[in-house]
Amino acid sequence: MSAAGRRAGIDVGGTKVLGVVVDPDGSVVHQVRRATPRDPGPRGGDAVLDAIVEVARAIGPYDRLGVGVPGLVTFDGVLRAAPNLVGSDQLDVARLLAERLGHAVEVESDNTCATLAEWRLGAGRGVDDLVFVGLGTGIGGGLVLGGRLQRGRNGFTGEYGHMVVDPAGPRCPCGQRGCWERYASGAGLARLAREAAEGRRAQRVVVLAGGDPEAVRGEHVDRAAREGDEDALAVIDEFARWVAIGLVNLTNALDPARIVVGGGLSHAADLHLGPVRRWFEQLLYASASRPLPEIVVAETGELAGALGAALLADERGRATPSA
């Protein structure tokens, strides 16, 4: 099988390393996945690199390879802050992978990759000003302005999760208080539900969580809401308001044509998106005097990061050697 025009992308997530090979038209030819090394100790970076190399060898052949990793990633492909990859902080991913694989590799943050995938192949197609927000365990994203993917001065755009939306709010592992991802992530939804449970305002949700308020997760809220439970719908409305606050802040600053929401929310979009849009219109500055950006759900799903990584080499406009 020829590698002509085939690009490979690998996405390193918290639980799995996912590789894809795509044809020049963007269609996925092949997928491979391996578990992300768990608790690998101080030499965790090596274990992560081993897993990437294993996936790269399993998905070939390809012409070019891009890799998405979670954290701040410099233009040279060095991981600067990687709270979810033990032992990988300051890891020179691009250089070390190139040594092991024998060819150049493009490395970017997973969220920048996902933004690129949604812009080129997903729900962000056709617009020049796009905000992508991934609402997962935390929140990350990226942006396209003026028809170009924007990486900022260091490659660190899109750290939306650590926008402070309540300086007196709950402590974030990053050290601050009231970061947006304390409210608008999967973890945020679960926290809002637990708070409701403590106030005995989410009894059905607690039942679905096996009777233990501490075991409540977002999926229990969503399930109760689908049953029509009023308490669960109230929790979702509160959650939607927090989601909207962040999207409003980004829209006031960036005036996008479209906002693409991926991650956890996209799995329950039928429940969440209506309330988010309603709060968004209510909270946006001068919303009656302006066109509102579309708020839509991501289309590339769990492949977003890997697909975007496969597109990186083209986006950067420079070739990498053949594999």
Place this chain on the structure above:
Amino acid sequence: MSAAGRRAGIDVGGTKVLGVVVDPDGSVVHQVRRATPRDPGPRGGDAVLDAIVEVARAIGPYDRLGVGVPGLVTFDGVLRAAPNLVGSDQLDVARLLAERLGHAVEVESDNTCATLAEWRLGAGRGVDDLVFVGLGTGIGGGLVLGGRLQRGRNGFTGEYGHMVVDPAGPRCPCGQRGCWERYASGAGLARLAREAAEGRRAQRVVVLAGGDPEAVRGEHVDRAAREGDEDALAVIDEFARWVAIGLVNLTNALDPARIVVGGGLSHAADLHLGPVRRWFEQLLYASASRPLPEIVVAETGELAGALGAALLADERGRATPSA
């Protein structure tokens, strides 16, 4: 005198309409100012247009004219939301000025103009990723990413003042609660000082305001701080924290190389900038793992809007007919 290569810019502010003519090298040849019409009633838009036309005729000759106005401004030069210009909402500024002056006019928001001035002629020179924030009565700004002034989908980027930083905070005239400009503007500094005065933590500030806590303004805080008053310095520290929260949010999202701060803060930069930088470093996500953007004071002062308006035609890459 020939108009060859001379560009004119007019900035419509809350108190004055300021016009400049600049040479091709950017140096100011001529300045004219008129009072902004006050309380002009329902036909306020006409009075504002009259003032602009009067300034335009007084500053000539010029080749091209740009005008900056406060509010949301569409790409066609229509004012969509103009809380500070009575009777001017929905005013088609570009068309009406062209009719009166007999030549095309570029129209933009005053904050976008100021951003352009600082990027091309001021403290933002030489960087490709820039955030400009004007801290005045309210807060407005603009952004340059990837070496281009970014206007977003509708021309409405940079409405930073209405980012929500505390959903339970004080009511904003825009209808929301806890907008950044309730805290980090000149009005915000005065409010923090009045709150301190009510708690008897700003006695020297109140004395400087003539003994009336309700009369406290930012300048009284700054004056007391210059005398070394500890209470006033504490108010400034609290103010600086709120300024930093907004700058941190913008940096997490946009990763600028430099942040240029204009408006009120720039007049007391010696007092405010140190605390702002300290809070910024403390609050920014992963600040120990990344280069920090420079935070600097604007250089073009009260001419920012008019200078930027004069640069508009070049920036948009299309010519306007000769005056």
